[in-house]
Amino acid sequence: MGLVVTNTLTRKKEDFVPRDEGKVSMYVCGPTVYGDIHVGNARAMVVFDVIRRYLLWRGFDVTFVRNYTDVDDKIIARAAEEGLSSEEVAFKYSAAFDEVVASLGIAAPDHPVRATEHIPDMVEMIQSLIERGFAYEAGGSVWFAVDKFKDYGKLSGRTLADMRAGERVEPDPNKRQPLDFAVWKAAKPGEPAWDSPWGPGRPGWHIECSAMSMRYLGTGFDIHGGGSDLVFPHHENEIAQAEAATGEKPFVRYWLHNGMVNMGNEKMSKSLGNLVLAKDLVAEVGPQVMRIMAIAGSYRSGVDFGEASLEQATRVSERLDSFRRDAPAGGKLSEEGRQFLNRFTEAMDDDFNTPVALGTMQEIIRRGNTLMGTSGPDDPQLPGLVEALDEITGVLVGPVAHAQAEGGSDSPTAKIEELVEQRDRARKEKDFGRADAIRDQLKQLGVVVEDTPQGTRVVSS
RNA sequence: GGCGGCGUGGCCGAGUGGUUAGGCAACGGUCUGCAAAACCGUCUACCCCAGUUCAAUUCUGGGCGCCGCCUCCA
Numbered sequence: 001m002g003l004v005v006t007n008t009l010t011r012k013k014e015d016f017v018p019r020d021e022g023k024v025s026m027y028v029c030g031p032t033v034y035g036d037i038h039v040g041n042a043r044a045m046v047v048f049d050v051i052r053r054y055l056l057w058r059g060f061d062v063t064f065v066r067n068y069t070d071v072d073d074k075i076i077a078r079a080a081e082e083g084l085s086s087e088e089v090a091f092k093y094s095a096a097f098d099e100v101v102a103s104l105g106i107a108a109p110d111h112p113v114r115a116t117e118h119i120p121d122m123v124e125m126i127q128s129l130i131e132r133g134f135a136y137e138a139g140g141s142v143w144f145a146v147d148k149f150k151d152y153g154k155l156s157g158r159t160l161a162d163m164r165a166g167e168r169v170e171p172d173p174n175k176r177q178p179l180d181f182a183v184w185k186a187a188k189p190g191e192p193a194w195d196s197p198w199g200p201g202r203p204g205w206h207i208e209c210s211a212m213s214m215r216y217l218g219t220g221f222d223i224h225g226g227g228s229d230l231v232f233p234h235h236e237n238e239i240a241q242a243e244a245a246t247g248e249k250p251f252v253r254y255w256l257h258n259g260m261v262n263m264g265n266e267k268m269s270k271s272l273g274n275l276v277l278a279k280d281l282v283a284e285v286g287p288q289v290m291r292i293m294a295i296a297g298s299y300r301s302g303v304d305f306g307e308a309s310l311e312q313a314t315r316v317s318e319r320l321d322s323f324r325r326d327a328p329a330g331g332k333l334s335e336e337g338r339q340f341l342n343r344f345t346e347a348m349d350d351d352f353n354t355p356v357a358l359g360t361m362q363e364i365i366r367r368g369n370t371l372m373g374t375s376g377p378d379d380p381q382l383p384g385l386v387e388a389l390d391e392i393t394g395v396l397v398g399p400v401a402h403a404q405a406e407g408g409s410d411s412p413t414a415k416i417e418e419l420v421e422q423r424d425r426a427r428k429e430k431d432f433g434r435a436d437a438i439r440d441q442l443k444q445l446g447v448v449v450e451d452t453p454q455g456t457r458v459v460s461s
Numbered sequence: 462g463g464c465g466g467c468g469u470g471g472c473c474g475a476g477u478g479g480u481u482a483g484g485c486a487a488c489g490g491u492c493u494g495c496a497a498a499a500c501c502g503u504c505u506a507c508c509c510c511a512g513u514u515c516a517a518u519u520c521u522g523g524g525c526g527c528c529g530c531c532u533c534c535a
Contacts, residue, residue: 011465029535044535074533103502153464156530163531168465205533227535232464234534258535259466262528269534296484297474300466302528304473312473312485319484322498347475355475359483369499373492432494439496450497457498 003058003349004244005223006300008231008255009155018222024060026052026219027252028109029230032069032205033093037100039290039305040227040261042278043051046294047258048225053395054348065216066109067209068094070116071192071202086192087320090116093293099277104287104396111130111216115208119194122203122211125245126183126196134244138174140186140199146179149240155255156232181237183207206237206376210251214242224252228259228300229267259302267307276305285310287400290319295354295396314363320393323365325457326384328377334384340364341388348395357396364389416447416458423449424456 003016004331018024019051028048031037057063070090094114102108115122126142129135134148146152146160153159163179172182187193189242193200203211213221215232219242235255242251255279260267263274282290297303331340341358347356349436364385371379439449448459 032534041535047535058492095480156464158531228466228529229529229534232530233532260529262535267529267534302467306473308472308485310475315485318498342509353475355473355484356482359475366500370501373500374474408487408513427494430494436495448497450494450496451495453492460511 004351005254005256007253007304008257009250009252011157012417014254016222016254019220019394019416022059022061024055024062024223025065025217025392026055026062026223026225027065027067027217027221028224029209029234030068030112030227031094031097032068032072033090034072034096036096036277038268038275039278039281040275042281043103043261043294043303043305044098044225044227044258044289045106045240046100046104046291047299048146048256049104049398050257050295050354050396051223051225051299051352052107053398054352055396057391058345058348062364063111063217064107065111065113065213067113067115067212068097069205069208070094070114072205076191079370080354087116087279096279100282103282104278104291105400111215113212115203115212118194118208118212118215119203121145121215123184123194123196125207125211125241126203128245129170129183129241132244132247134240135183135209136176137184137198138176139183140362141172141174142184142198143175144237144241144244145176146181146185146240149244151243152240152250155236158232177421181206181233183241192457195454206234207241208244209234210238210242214246214251218312219246219248220250221252222364223254223405225256225258226259231255239245256299258299259297261292262304263306267302278335281305285314288320288397289313291359291400292316292395293435298355299352310406316358319362319365320397322459323368323389326372326377327389329380330387330390331383333387333391334381336367336381337364337384337386337388340367340385341391344388344392349454361389361392361396364392414444415446419445420449420456427451 004013005016006012007014018019022040031041048408052062053062068090069085070131075086075089079089080088080138082093094438105397120230122402126135129144130137130142139426153163162323183206184198184201185204187200187202188200191202193202199435239251243249261275293309293350296309297315303309340363342359344357346381347353347360368385368389371381371385419438419442423435426432426434426438442449450459
């Protein structure tokens, strides 16, 4: 059995057959860098990080590209608000993005690409669109003529007639059709601008992803990912531009879209103002819990980041940490380990079924705990099992798990060590009243002690 | 209004035409000085109504409800 993915283009699960055997080319829409990203943005990044790690683990040679939209109306607006240049705003928030994403153990792309560094590619594409009759210049801007591209609507499953029925926006007077969209925007005074055959201006949002993805991955690359809210118009427009400009299709073989993060029963979004910043949640619950929450449901579904989900993800994370702390290091994969790994692979091959994959991970932990309970951490069956766990966590939680396992029980302060020793002494002397009092005292310091056959364990909470 | 998705046990969340998801919570037990952790056991569901079928939670149709997109958005 091979890998199967749900392609938004067909709305079906399809066998994954990459363009070039053994290689996967993949592009994911990154942030518009005008502010701190929220949990929903971060979830998308986690989802595609897991997909990428899985493909790598499965032996594909993956080329991963992600963009920064660093020129845009919102950046310009933000710059005015903060009294900075739009370059400064873009720099500030792309650095902030990098920091959050790194803290979540999300691997850097092979090609982190910035719109402002690829203007010539975009200009070239726009010229091609005009030459081929798919775009027209009006008032210093260039518009894509949607009615010239007969496949327009194929990704989002709508027709031009459908869309006209639902029009809600005041069309720009320069457009021939209300649904035409800008591929090049004429600069207004004071805005960042680049020279072009149509005068000074900047690229439209959609063109950047078309141009940069093909620049690095060519046409007909394998996976294009992003949130489901990008299906229309963003990805629809990307297809139109790319296929119209090159005359080749498909632009992308498999379109993958992740579901939205909900708070309560509403989508978390900037416009609704109900957002939780990714950096705040990471600071509160730690990266591992956040990653687990992000993949606790299938990537295509929406996922709730409310209290209950948080608690459950926390438990999963704690079980993992606690097992890793007590279990021996991984060794040669055992037969039993291989069986778990097969189940993990089967789950992930089925459209990246992370909830089931996570279930497999927890079953390994249970099995490992049972072994340890029976014959202790030296049980010869453990290393081969732990090896399977390591491989799974390598894909699902990335380097975060190891970092936490090592750093988690970090240097207890002298005072805490002292108290723990006092408590151990009290317990030996059967002075349990005193031992319990010290335990309470430690708890107040944020330290939980657990008595195990191997001795007292200190867990910082 | 148009397009798309979803509705599973107290909760989160997979999945299947007849056979165990997994987790959280709860309860009982083992262990423990007591706890905690861990392990064992119990808890058995599939929105409603028709239809197809030997058999539907799973397929088809209708209904109800929820969500996303149609405007910037992961």
